[in-house]
Amino acid sequence: MIKERGRRIGRREALAKLAGAAVAVGSFPPAFGASPTSSDEWPQFRGEPRLRGVAPRAPAALSVAWTHEAGEVIESSAAIAGGVVYVGAQPGKLLALDLRTGARLWAYESGGDIGESSPCVADGLVYVGDLDGTLHAVDARTGQAAWTFKTRTEVKASPVVAEGKVLLGSYDQNFYAVDAKTGAKAWAFETEGQVHATAAVADGVAFVTGCDALLRAIRVADGKELYNVSSGAYTAASPALVGDHAYYGTFENEVLAVDLTARRVLWRYKPTERQFPFYSSAAVDQGLVVLGGRDKVVHALDATTGRVRWTFATKGRVDSSPVIAGGRAYVGSADGRVYAFDLADGRPAGEFEAGGPITASPALAGGRLVIGTQDGQLFCLGPKA
Numbered sequence: 001m002i003k004e005r006g007r008r009i010g011r012r013e014a015l016a017k018l019a020g021a022a023v024a025v026g027s028f029p030p031a032f033g034a035s036p037t038s039s040d041e042w043p044q045f046r047g048e049p050r051l052r053g054v055a056p057r058a059p060a061a062l063s064v065a066w067t068h069e070a071g072e073v074i075e076s077s078a079a080i081a082g083g084v085v086y087v088g089a090q091p092g093k094l095l096a097l098d099l100r101t102g103a104r105l106w107a108y109e110s111g112g113d114i115g116e117s118s119p120c121v122a123d124g125l126v127y128v129g130d131l132d133g134t135l136h137a138v139d140a141r142t143g144q145a146a147w148t149f150k151t152r153t154e155v156k157a158s159p160v161v162a163e164g165k166v167l168l169g170s171y172d173q174n175f176y177a178v179d180a181k182t183g184a185k186a187w188a189f190e191t192e193g194q195v196h197a198t199a200a201v202a203d204g205v206a207f208v209t210g211c212d213a214l215l216r217a218i219r220v221a222d223g224k225e226l227y228n229v230s231s232g233a234y235t236a237a238s239p240a241l242v243g244d245h246a247y248y249g250t251f252e253n254e255v256l257a258v259d260l261t262a263r264r265v266l267w268r269y270k271p272t273e274r275q276f277p278f279y280s281s282a283a284v285d286q287g288l289v290v291l292g293g294r295d296k297v298v299h300a301l302d303a304t305t306g307r308v309r310w311t312f313a314t315k316g317r318v319d320s321s322p323v324i325a326g327g328r329a330y331v332g333s334a335d336g337r338v339y340a341f342d343l344a345d346g347r348p349a350g351e352f353e354a355g356g357p358i359t360a361s362p363a364l365a366g367g368r369l370v371i372g373t374q375d376g377q378l379f380c381l382g383p384k385a
Contacts, residue, residue, distance in 0.1 A: 042080040042363040044120040045158035046281060046321065049201040050241040053283030055364035058326030059382035062340060062352040065368060066102030066380045070095055074372025076114055076128070077158075077321075080365035081121040084140070085380070087372060088114030088128050094136070096126075096143060097378070099366060100385040106143030110136055115156050118198075118361075122161040122180065127168075129155030135168055135176075137183060147183035151176065158198040160206075163220045167206050169195025175208050175216075177223060187223030191216065197238040197281075200246065207260075209235040209248055215258055229258050229265065237291070238281040238321075242303065247289045249278020255291065255299070257306060267306035271295065281321040281361070283329065286343060290329045292318025298331055298339070300346055310346030314339065321361035323369070332358030332371055338381065354379055 046053045076088030084105065085097040094108040112132030119128045125146055126138045131154040137146040152172035159168045165177040165186050171194040177186040193211030199218075200207045205226065206218045211234050217226040233252030240247045245266065246258045255269040255278055271293070280292035288309060289301040298312045316334030323330045328349050329341045334357040340350035356375030363370045368382035 040365055041082075042078070042365040043122065044079055044160060045077055045118040045198050045361070046238065046240070047323070047363075049160055049162055051198065051200040051238050051281065052240050052242060052285065053281065053321060053323050054285045055323055055325040057367045058328055058330075058364070059367055059369050062338060062350045062369070062381045064379060065382050065384045068095075068097055068102045068104065068378040069376055070372060070378045071376045073374050074376060074378060075116045075359050075374070076372070077118040077361040078363040078370045078372070078378075079119040079121050079126070080363050080370060082140070083366075085363075085370050085378075086119040086121060086126050086140075087370070087378060088117060088119060089372070089376065089378075090114065092130065094119065094126065094128055094138060094143075096140070099368060099370075099380070102378075102380055108136070108138050108143045108145070110134070115154070116158075117155055118158040120159040120161055120166070125180070127159040127161065127166050127180075129157065129159060129168060131155070133170060133172070135159065135166065135178060135183075137166075137180075149176070149178045149183045149185065156196050160199050160201055162201045162206070163204065165220060167199050167201065167220065169197065169199065169208060169210070171195070175199070175206070175218065177220065189216075189218055189223045189225065193234070196236045197248075200239045200241045202241050207239050207241060207246055209237065209239050211235065215239065215246060215248075217260070227263050229263055231256060236279050240282045240284045240289075242284045245303070247282045247284055247303070249280065249282065249291055249293070251277040253277055255282070255289065255301060255306070257289070257303070269299075269301055269306040269308070271297075271299070279319045280331075283322040283324045285324040288343060290322045290324065290343070292320055292322065292331055292333070294319070296333070298322070298329070298341065298346075300329070300343075312339070312341060312346050312348070316357065319359045320371075323362045323364050325364050330362050330364070330369060332360065332362060334358065336373070338362065338369070338371060352379070352381055
């Protein structure tokens with residue numbers, strides 16, 4: 001078993017105090033801020049709009065390539081595009097770092113704490129929400145504000161870009177579509193509860209799980225609801241789309257598979273021993289649905305039947321959402337570790353001790369895994385530059 005202990009390095013770097021200001025502290029990689037052109041990138045939460053949580057290349061080992069002291073807390077999961085890591089950190093910073101070296105390229109001050117909202121990179125802009133309810137669009141090269149869009153209260157969902165629109169949920173119970181270039185509101189769909197989860201998008205339809213206990217299918221073009229399916233419970237996890245199925249967990253301690261063609265729940269999984277909510281979003285690949293639970297356990301389920309294939313107990317809550325790559329699953333835990341498992345049978349394949357609780361989800365690109373901790377450390381695991 002691979003086991004490494006992360007160490008703090010350096011002091012927190014001084015940042016500009018004005019909202020919207022950017023501090024450039026490094027040189028730009030050649031493809032800085034480019035739109036994703038390779039499948040070996042991670043430009044948004046869960047890697048791509050279907051939110052499957054699958055990457056083409058795994059890190060050779062869970063060894064430290066670099067670390068960066070980012071701020072007080074990192075709950076945001078990183079985006080990786082054009083050789084640059086983008087991540088939100090409290091209090092109110094969006095950072096751009098060189099993927100190879102960890103050098104800070106710029107820091108954008110949002111003016112409001114960036115909590116769980118994870119950046120999304122598209123067409124030279126980086127989008128992220130904050131706890132003041134603002135969606136920020138930031139120039140990926142310079143770190144300067146392009147535009148902002150204000151909702152009525154906090155944003156914890158991560159933005160997704162589809163059909164020229166930024167799609168985003170808010171705790172004001174609305175699901176928004178905003179013009180990606182200008183920030184003008186295209187439409188808003190009012191739900192019956194807070195919208196915490198990130199939308200999954202496929203074939204011009206956004207699938208949104210919500211605190212109103214519904215999975216909604218909303219047309220991206222005009223915001224029209226096409227149909228909804230009852231989850232039977234408050235839902236904070238985001239759906240993963242594979243074929244015509246959606247997979248996600250609920251706060252009623254269940255994991256659901258929904259048949260999007262038949263518009264009904266196909267199966268429900270509920271652990272028999274311990275009853276705790278599922279906050280983690282699922283990764284789905286090779287016929288397995290893998291996600292963490294607040295029972296401190298990583299669960300791997302058969303995607304067709306919902307039956308347990310394997311489980312692994314950590315020593316803390318698993319709110320982090322797994323990533324699957326190279327026949328392995330990777331996930332963080334509140335016990336301060338990043339775990340790797342053999343996807344087929346759940347055997348431990350590596351472990352990294354970060355030294356601080358982890359609720360953020362791993363991002364994986366170019367054979368490097370990037371993840372932050374609650375004590376403000378950002379780790380890049382993989383080969384050194």
